[in-house]
Amino acid sequence: MRDAERSAGGRRGRLVVVRTGRLRLLLALAAAAGLALLFASSSSAVHDAGCTSATTSGCLFELDGNVQNDVAAAGNNAGYDWADGPGGPGVFTAAGTRNPLLADPQLLNATFEADYATPDNSYFAQSAKDIDDVSSWKCGSVNNPTPKDEILNAYAALFSPAAGTDAGHLILYVGSERGSNNGDSFMGFWLFKSGVSCNSPSGAATPFSGAHEVGDILVLSNFTGGGSNPLVQVYRWNPATLQATNPLELLTEGGFCSAAQAGDAACGANNAALVQTPWAPSNSAATALQTNEFLEVGIDLTSLLDLSSNSVPCFARFQAETRTSQQTTAELKDFTSGDLNTCSSTTVTTPKDASGTALNDSTPVPSSTVVHDDAVVTGSSLVGSAPNPTGTVSFFLCGPIASGTCDTGGIDEGTATLSGSDNPATASSNSVSGLAAGRYCFRAAYTDTGSPPNYGQGSSDNSSSECFLIGQPAIHVTKTADASTVNAGDPIGFTVGVSNTGSATATGVTVNDPLPAGLTWSIDGQSNAGLCSIASDTLSCGPATLASGGSFSVHITAQTSAAACGTHDNTASVTTSNDGSDQASASVTVQCPPPVVVTPPPVVVTHPAIGITKLPATQTVTTGSTATFTIAVTNTGDVTLTNVTVTDALSPGCARTKADIAGLASMAPGATLTYTCTSPAVTASFTNVAVATGTPPSGPNVTASASAAVVAQAPLKPVVKKKPKVVSHKKPKATG
Secondary structure (H helix, E strand, O other): OOEEOOOOOOOOOOEEOOOOOOOOOOHHHHHHOOOOOOOOOOOOOOOOOOOOOOOOOOOOEOOOOOOEOOOOEOOEOOOEOOEOEOOEOOOEOOOOOEOOOOOOOOEEEEEEEEOOOOOEEEEEOOOOOOOOOHHHOEEEEEOOOOHHHOEEEEEEEEEOOOOOOOOOOOEEEEEEEEOOOOOOEEEEEEEEOOOOEOOOOOOOOEEOEOOOOOOOEEEEEEEEHHHOEEEEEEEEEOOOOOOOOOOEEEEEEEOEHHHOOOOOOEEEEEOOOOEOOOOOOOOOHHHOEOOOOEEEEEEEHHHHOOOOOOOOOOOOEEEEEEEOOOOOOOOEEEEEEEEOOOEEEEEEEEEEEOOOOEOOOOOOEOOOOOEEEEEEEEEEEOOOOOOOOEEEEEEEEEOOOOOOOOOOOOEEEEEEEEEOOOOOEEEEOOOEOOOOOEEEEEEEEEEOOOOOOOOOOOEEEOOHHHEEEEOOOOEEEEEEEOOOEEEOOOEEEEEEEEEEOOOOOEEEEEEEEEOOOOOOEEEEEEOOOOOEEEEOOEEEEEEEEEOOOOEEEEEEEEEOOHHHOEEEEEEEEEEOOOOOEEEEEEEEEEEOOOOOOOOOOOOOOOOOOOEEEEEOOEEEEEOOOOEEEEEEEEOOOOOOEEEEEEEEOOOHHHOEOOOOOHHHHEEOOOOEEEEEEEEOOOOOOEEEEEEEEEEOOOOOOEEEEEEEEEEEEOOOOOOOOOOOOOOOOOOOOOOO
16 A cells, blocks of 8 residues: 555546455355355356356446446446446445445455555566566565556455356456556456565565465456457466476466356456546546556456365465566566455464463462463355364463563464364463463464465464463461560460462462570471471471462460560561562560568658747846746757756746646747746846757757846935926016
8 A cells, every 4th residue: 555646637646545454254254145166167157247147247246347336237237346336336435445335245355455656665676477486576666657557556356146157156356457558458466375465665676475376376467459459368376287487377268258258267348438436546537547547357266266165275365467468478567465365264362271261361370370372273264165274373471561462572382283184273382380470471373384375374362362360479477475474484485377368379488587595495386297397596487388378377485484584576587489578576575573672761860959039138127126038939940849948047937847838848840939937026137048958859958048138226216306496587667
């Protein structure tokens, strides 16, 4: 397919045409139509295919020198044509794609190949001939191809009539458009059994891929004399022919379909008038195909090849070509090609476990699962019975991959051989196990190694249904103390548990647990006998394999003593070879009786003290009179004083004891007792001292003193009052 340019009003405008992809109809369509291949019959003919009488034509397909589906008229019984028209739908749409309106099971397959773009990248690059093997052909690019050699479009269709004298036959129709009618028209059409093709995007000379197979069909359409002298020749590639230098075996010749006789196996038609196509580049009046620029050919392959009901050959590719002459040794010029399968294969694969259960990528399975891939190769034919597949199926495994499929690469998982004994045929890959966690996908590729291959293009399956999931193990360890606190002399213990909560088997599971020192440890019990042991104060378990959901545990103990008092911390670790590690810790405290502590009684420091005041400190009294005193006794210390006494040598009347004042028997700290006393008949001045004494709870008595002065004086003499002298204050007389 190529872009094209055509000048306005000229033969080359610009249009992108999409080539039809590989078009396939399953055998079921043919079976539904009740198609059955018949032995060749002399009454069968290509020009009247589908007709009940050899006197009519165009019942299945119109070979009338134009592309549109015409209404029934003389010589035309309104069969299908390449394009839509007044008579109904055509094989192709204006875009060159298969017409969905033509849903007739008699149409088995069709291909439309656009080739009008320049530069033309599908041109024979070197001198090539039809008698040469494909391996010697090369393709390249030309910027300005010769118009009469330039293919604009080429197309092919395979039909099998459901009725008429040739019901069930395989009929091939081909058509082509060339750039100019300047000169004779020499066209060739190949039906290859294998995948013959060539592409030269850079324009450099590039070898063709594929190879000729015995039975390849070549149709030569030669219209000379301006198209008035038709010659259709059908050849078969057969190197065993007596013509040692020419491996092409002539099967039949034909002429104009309009003049064909009953029983013709091939005929052709060209356009005697302008043909405007619905597709580019001849889709306007200005660019319409001139006379002898369009031709079409029909071939009854069943009649021509003398095929029986189940011996229809399988074809894979269609190629149209222009040639320099009508000789088989003519130099080849332009070409275009596409798929036109009559047989095809499908490969459907399913990953399975050892029991044959299908796997998928949504339900994980353990890594211990033994996995293989089953490939079912089914051959299909558009008509007749499809040949049993033969050849090889190669398997590849990709992964782990997060998404996508095994499109390329992968690990080779073996190649299985199909003997051709069955259709469908089943092949299996090697078995694999022990895969790491993750998503995996198979790819299976079928190759037909027959000569010729019936399914030359093979088939493969790398769909998501080829994928499966190996689950991820999830390893965990727990450590639990029998009791968090015990007394010295009691045993302590821990339980270590390991579990796999993941969806796959954990391998190489190993526990390492350095135990608290200073104790003699032993295993008190374990779920898996012999799995765990203690050496050099370390608990070890494994290595072991732990299935999804599996677990094991071990209980260890030790006797304590006063020497083991304190907190014992312990950590157990678990590791695996395919899922990392985990750890857990626990602690036990061993308690011992506390030591007896003798606490001496506290030493209490006391400060006993006493105070006394005697007031007034000084007083004056008349001789013979009484002196009066106020005495106050205070406990100024911080302990109680008892048996407090007051003595006063010069004023014995001021002495006191608890017998005199009850409060003196016991005076609390800060207590004060006040009393009044006298010293009568004072005869002379004196200073007397009062002494207070108290007894503290311990230690010597405390004392304090206070003094007071008494001044004695004689009584005062009585005062004699004198009679006051009277003084006269008379005013003098006035004189004068």
